[in-house]
Amino acid sequence: MLDVKFIAENAEEIKKIMSYRSGSYDVDKVKDLYFKRKELLAETEKRKAMRNRVSDEIAVIKRNKGDATALIAEMKELGEEIKKFDDELAAIEPELKEAVMSIPNIPHSSVPIGKDEKDNVEIRRYGEPRKADFELRPHWEIGANLNILDQPTAAKISGARFTVYRGLGARLERSIANFMLDTHTQNGYTEILPPFMVNRDSMYGTGQLPKFEEDAFSVKNNGYFLVPTAEVPVTNMHRGEVLSEKDLPIKYCAYTACFRAEAGSAGRDTRGLIRQHQFNKIELVKFVKPENSLDELEALTHDAESILQKLGLPYRVVCLCTGDTGFSSGKTYDIEVWMPSYNRYVEISSCSDFFDYQARRMNIKYKGEKGTAFVHTLNGSGLAVGRTTAAILENYQNKDGTVTVPDALIPYMRTDIIR
Numbered sequence: 001m002l003d004v005k006f007i008a009e010n011a012e013e014i015k016k017i018m019s020y021r022s023g024s025y026d027v028d029k030v031k032d033l034y035f036k037r038k039e040l041l042a043e044t045e046k047r048k049a050m051r052n053r054v055s056d057e058i059a060v061i062k063r064n065k066g067d068a069t070a071l072i073a074e075m076k077e078l079g080e081e082i083k084k085f086d087d088e089l090a091a092i093e094p095e096l097k098e099a100v101m102s103i104p105n106i107p108h109s110s111v112p113i114g115k116d117e118k119d120n121v122e123i124r125r126y127g128e129p130r131k132a133d134f135e136l137r138p139h140w141e142i143g144a145n146l147n148i149l150d151q152p153t154a155a156k157i158s159g160a161r162f163t164v165y166r167g168l169g170a171r172l173e174r175s176i177a178n179f180m181l182d183t184h185t186q187n188g189y190t191e192i193l194p195p196f197m198v199n200r201d202s203m204y205g206t207g208q209l210p211k212f213e214e215d216a217f218s219v220k221n222n223g224y225f226l227v228p229t230a231e232v233p234v235t236n237m238h239r240g241e242v243l244s245e246k247d248l249p250i251k252y253c254a255y256t257a258c259f260r261a262e263a264g265s266a267g268r269d270t271r272g273l274i275r276q277h278q279f280n281k282i283e284l285v286k287f288v289k290p291e292n293s294l295d296e297l298e299a300l301t302h303d304a305e306s307i308l309q310k311l312g313l314p315y316r317v318v319c320l321c322t323g324d325t326g327f328s329s330g331k332t333y334d335i336e337v338w339m340p341s342y343n344r345y346v347e348i349s350s351c352s353d354f355f356d357y358q359a360r361r362m363n364i365k366y367k368g369e370k371g372t373a374f375v376h377t378l379n380g381s382g383l384a385v386g387r388t389t390a391a392i393l394e395n396y397q398n399k400d401g402t403v404t405v406p407d408a409l410i411p412y413m414r415t416d417i418i419r
Contacts, residue, residue: 001361004100008034017106020113020322025103033096037089044085051078101210105357107322108294108331114321120334121321126305127314129338130395138341139393140272143169145401146418149273161262161270161277163386168418172392172405173280175412177255177385180282180307184382187303189253189284194233196256197224202236205362207328207354217259217277226259230283231379238287238364243375245368249296250287253382255280273386274339274346280385286378289366290356293376294331297353301333304349304382310408313391314338316345330355335383337391348387351380 007014011031018025054075061068112121130136143149148169154162165173185191203209203225208216217226227233234254243250258281273279284303288296301317308315320332329352336345356374359365366375396404403418410416 001100001357002103002106003360004030004034004096007031007100007103014103014106018103020107021104021325022116022323023104026099027103030096030099030103033092033099037092037096040085040089040092044082044089047078047082047085051075051082054078098210101204101207101361104327105330105354107325108353108355110294110319111325111331112319112321115323116321117324119321120318120324123317123319123333125314125316126309127312127338129314130340132340132399134399136340136394137397138272139390142393142397142401142403143272146403148172148418151271159277161275163273163276168413168415169389171413172409172418173385173389175409176388176392177280177282178412179310179409180382180385180388181253181255183307183310184253184282184284184303187306189251189303192230192234192237192252192254194227194230194237194254194256196227196259198227198232198236199223200225202232202239205236205239206232206358207361208232211327215261217261227256228260229258229281229379229381230254230256231285234283234285235358235377235379236362238375239362241364242372243287243364243366245289245366248287248289248366248375249292252285254283254285256283272341273390276386279387282382282385284351284380284382287364287366287375288378289368290373290376293353293355293378296376297331297333297351297378300378300380301335301351304335304351304380307383307388308335308337308348311388311392311406312408313388313395315348320350326350326352328352328354328357330357333380335381337387338395339391340394346387346391348391349381349383351378353378 007027008031011027015027018027054071058068058071112119148166150164150166154164181191197219200223208228216228234252258279260277262275284300286296286300315335315337318334320334325332332350332352334347335349337348339346354377356376358377359374364375365372392406393403396406398404405413405416405418
């Protein structure tokens with residue numbers, strides 16, 4: 001979250017910045033609640049100071065055998081006033097906290113101003129889209145023909161937007177995940193296998209709540225949420241901690257299944273593996289010093305890109321504009337892989353720098369020679385496994401319906417062809 005004092009004292013500037021983002025945000029509510037709380041605190045402290053002073057006077061009067069009845073009566077009335085102010089403060093605190101947490105991060109000055117994905121800026125490309133001498137099929141047809149992707153059975157046992165992987169399809173998904181984890185751990189990331197359910201505090205910490213609760217799958221009667229991404233459990237590992245400066249940067253990679261309700265996306269990408277309620281993903285998470293933050297974002301993005309390079313998949317990197325940048329992010333690069341069935345690039349990773357926004361929500365600091373400060377947090381998909389499976393099926397398909405296995409995956413797949 002942003003610093004509440006900063007929001008209140010710079011409300012007009014913050015409102016202007018928020019106008020560049022998608023959605024509407026009540027900055028004035030934060031300002032009004034902040035100054036109301038400040039006024040209540042001042043009145044309360046003034047009365048408490050008076051009570052302490054008069055209590056000392058009463059003690060002196062009693063020691064001298066005097067009559068303090070009138071002063072005691074006044075203090076009783078004053079105590080009731082203090083209780084009233086304390087009750088008002090207790091009511092304002094959660095309301096103010098919720099209001100502050102409903103304000104998104106401030107985009108970095110290098111983020112292009114724009115309304116939506118049409119205003120995103122392409123940074124670079126890798127590889128060229130394949131030109132085939134036959135009609136390229138979409139991955140859901142390839143998977144069905146090879147009997148390795150089975151959505152009808154998944155629909156029977158779960159519902160729409162689920163997939164059963166069979167045979168070499170299941171092995172391909174597993175091989176991709178293992179390949180990604182091996183690559184990232186070789187690059188200095190520590191592998192984590194976190195819980196797939198988290199509590200409400202964890203969802204608040206990374207910014208999924210309160211704004212995106214309708215997109216989350218909650219577990220009935222116990223307050224847990226199924227993880228929408230490994231970002232949530234892994235970043236919360238250090239919630240409430242003070243890290244040592246000498247240990248930074250801390251770099252984690254994690255496999256989880258991810259669960260998303262995809263609220264508001266009806267009719268979009270309903271076929272295949274692109275937009276599922278449950279999918280697998282490898283996540284990269286970093287805790288870094290503020291002065292290294294943007295350089296660490298570049299490095300994290302390149303680490304995610306390296307997977308596509310090793311797999312020989314064409315892709316591009318775009319910098320998201322202010323209107324398309326995620327709620328908690330200060331700057332985001334999307335990596336988009338070429339998908340022949342869409343005849344365009346499709347997002348396969350978002351790499352984001354949250355600056356101190358998440359760290360403030362989770363109270364994650366570091367201590368060094370210059371004192372204590374909030375860390376900066378970053379994360380990115382390294383990569384979405386299901387979408388990588390889809391990209392391989394489409395980009396490596398053959399005229400006879402088989403799929404060539406990328407060289408990097410042959411040791412994991414133990415075959416060079418899916419037939």
